[in-house]
Amino acid sequence: MSNEADNAMDPNGLFREENYTDQKMGAIRKLIPVNADGSDDSSRDVAFFGSAQVMTPMGAIPLNFALEGTTIGEAAADFAGKAAIAVDEAAKELERMRREQASQIVVPGQGGQGGMGGAGMQGGGIIT
Secondary structure, rough: OOOHHOOOOOOOOEEEEEEEOOOOOEEEEEEEEEEEOOOOOOOOOOEEEEEEEEEEEEEEEEEEEEEEOOOOOHHHHHHHHHHHHHHHHHHHHHHHHHHHHOOOOOOOOOOOOOOOOOOOOOOOOOOO
């Protein structure tokens, strides 16, 4: 069980967030480091994160990825490449999950517990 100190926000690790979008491809979050008093903290780097959605037969899957750059323009230029990587990784993860689900299918009569004649009952008798 965690204590209250584990759940406390770090006043030296705060960021102000700005959001940008082209209303087509996705959004970019700009995280600007700030001091505990809310003033900009120039000793830490600004960070950019992209977000987009990919549609699947099961619905939309959110994608989030770090972007390179020191300006919003540089981050926007990096968006397409990083989004493509995130889509590829999501597709691989979906395929891995599909294979994992498929390997858990239990077919009656193929060994193991359960199936016909389980729960201690004698099976395989002939009725005349």
